[in-house]
Amino acid sequence: MDIKNELNLRAESAEDVVIRFLPDVEGMQSSIFDAMQYSVTAGGKRLRPILMNETFQLFGGEGDVIEPFMAAIELIHTYSLVHDDLPAMDNDMLRRGKPTTHAVYGEAMGVLAGDALLxxxxxxxxxxxxxxxxxxxxxxxxxxxxxxxxxFGMIGGQVVDVESEKKQLEMTKEKLDFIYELKTGALIEASMMIGAVLAGATEKQVEIVENVAKKIGLAFQIQDDILDVEGDEATLGKPIGSDERNEKCTFVTFAGIEKSKEEVKRLTDEALEELNSLPQKNEFLNELLNYLVYRDK
Amino acid sequence: MDIKNELNLRAESAEDVVIRFLPDVEGMQSSIFDAMQYSVTAGGKRLRPILMNETFQLFGGEGDVIEPFMAAIELIHTYSLVHDDLPAMDNDMLRRGKPTTHAVYGEAMGVLAGDALLxxxxxxxxxxxxxxxxxxxxxxxxxxxxxxxxxFGMIGGQVVDVESEKKQLEMTKEKLDFIYELKTGALIEASMMIGAVLAGATEKQVEIVENVAKKIGLAFQIQDDILDVEGDEATLGKPIGSDERNEKCTFVTFAGIEKSKEEVKRLTDEALEELNSLPQKNEFLNELLNYLVYRDK
Incomplete structure (x- = not known):
């Protein structure tokens, strides 16, 4: 399977779904519709709606009930980036090589566009x-x-992350685990669990999906830290070593690079083993989870 | 009926409902729970949950289905104030005589507290x-x-308001109507319509309620403009003439003070007449709508 190609095809179709639900850019408040469109179409791998739809397929889900939720999870992910980039937060003027929403529309509209997307x-x-x-x-x-x-999910993780930034001494492994589990993990869990629930998976199956998502989310995040140290600036799309320059305390800071790699492998192996304990199969989902973790960007 | 006293009693009980749903201040992310509590309990007339509950009562609603929605509408109103007060927006350090959320918790937490409340x-x-x-x-x-x-509601109005600020020449009566109908009106409409819907009102009845709410919302807002020119600083709780100093274009700017007062009377009379065309009666709701519009603060 050419996973990158398959993933691109699915990303395009997920993006189509999201865009289909967005309001047309018209009327008195058209600038907010424009800012929403801009924020959503400024790139992104569409991983969350793809994971949602693939988990929906895994459990034999049918029909279009999944589509509003695919759009919703991507809109939530997008709003979190828009607010994260604000001057009061990370103060980023660029994301994926493009000007951030507040950089284009001004700071007030950055706040409002995030609110609107949520x-x-x-x-x-x-x-x-x-x-x-x-x-x-x-x-x-x-x-x-x-x-x-x-x-109790993403915002909770975000809060602890914001509080910890620039106070490296106060960061603990416990806090870091909390941030990783909630800030990134929670939406990955939501994506896969919603796919399962809408397809009619049993409570026990949804629990397995939650565990798989939790481990993949964590492995994904640790891989991000490893790439920040080791990655290639061109493929990564952001400057290498930016975590260190920002005094950002990461999993690698606590465990070192080798232990971090071992942890990624352990988490991924366990996640795939749990996923494969289910009688339902989705070959693409397996490949995707593996690819996500061992990606080079 | 001592309307002020009755209103205070209902405000207390609405506040109790909202607080009951808030998360306890505990755990790793306790600061956000604290900021949410602070924002919600920093005052406010609780008009939206009261209007919701009174409309629910009007149509004979029973049970506690109304309570989660009473809390929700007040949380949305609160988040909109928290974000409105941010430096990027109105940059207010005080609201109702108390430090605003971002003034107490910092700007990043101001953004996150608003997101959390929504x-x-x-x-x-x-x-x-x-x-x-x-x-x-x-x-x-x-x-x-x-x-x-x-x-298509509050945020839409907020967007046009933000865009129009400090550009008095570009403000038109059409834009002002749009802002008034959406920025303040939409949540008043939602409050009363949700009360009606949950009580099992018919489609036709919900439509009447929407019209009543629209007119009351508009009258309320115009009265606000009149008070800004004529009110007593002590009872109003904010400096008189602040709209003019902020170059804020209001209904009074367009229509003058006398025409504005006539409009408040016309809208209120029409709203109460429509409300009283219903066979259902709620004396307190009638008194409340009248009081809201003719209040002195």
Missing amino acids: NYAFETALNAYDADVDTVRVTEAMRLLARKAGV | NYAFETALNAYDADVDTVRVTEAMRLLARKAGV
Whole structure:
């Protein structure tokens, strides 16, 4: 399987889904629609909607109930980047080589575009109630989306990350684990769990999916730290060693590069073993998880 | 009826409902829970949850399905103030005489607290699916909440307001109407419509409620402009004439003070007449709408 090619095809189709749900750029408030479009189409691997859809397929999910949630999870991921880039946060003017949303539209619109994307994510996900699927499943998916994106999920991780920045001495391994599990992990968990729930997976199966996602999310993040030290600037798309310059305390800081690599391998092996304990199979999902972790950018 | 006293009692009980749904201040991310608590308890008339509950009562609503939505609408109102006060927006260090959220917790936490409150509003509203009420009603209420808070509601109005600020020449009556209808009006509409929907009001009744709310929201806002020119600084809690100093273009700028007062009266009379065309009665709601518009602060 040419995983990169397959992944690109799926990324394009996931992007189409997200864009289809976005409001047209018209009317009195057209600038916010424009800022939303800009933020969403400024690139990205669309990993979360792809993981969601592949997990949905794994459990034999059918129909278009998944699409509003694919859009919603990408909108939430996008809003978190838009707010993360704000001057008050990371103060980044570039992301993936393009000017960030606040750099283009100004800081006030950066705040509002993030708010708009978050709110619109829920507005979009609610369309799933129109699909021909048991509303109990949709409600469970809604709850997962809200929980994993919020203070007990992504925002919770973000808060501890922001508090820890520039205070390297105060960072502990416990805090770092918390940040990794919530800031990046929670949306990966939400993606895969929502896919499973909407396809009608059992409670036990959803639990397995949660564990797989947790481990993959963590491995993904540690690999990110390794790449920051070892990666090639051109393929990575950001300056090498930026974590060290930003005094950012990472998994590599605590464990060293070799132990970090071992941890990535252990987590990935365990995740794939758990995934393969299920009778359901999705070859692409297996390849994808493996690729995600061992990617070079 | 001693409307002020009755309103205070209801405000206290609405505040209790909101606080009951908030996360305890504990755990690794306790600072965000603390910032949420601070933002929510820093005052406020709790008009939106009160209007929601009174409209619910008007249509004979029963049980606790209304409570998660009462909390949600107040959380959304609160997040909008927290983000509005940010340096990138209105840059306010004080609100209702107290330091604003970003003034206390820093700008990054101001952004995150707003995000947290918005996300948590949806997380909280989803609790209504546990109530013993037709899920179709709850889903309709969820859709109203998301729509009226988002780019076709409050955020849409906020965007045009931000764009118009400090560019008085470009402000038109059409833009001002749009801002008033969406920025303040949309959440008032959501409040009353959600109360009606959850109580099982018919489509026609919900439409009447929407019209009533639209007119009251507009009258409320124009009264605000009148008070800014005429009010007493002590009772108003903010400096008189601040709109003029901020070069803010208001309804009074376009229509003059006398025409503005006539418009408040016309809108209020029409709203109350429409409300009283319903066979259902809620004396307190009538008094409240009247009081809201003719308040002195």
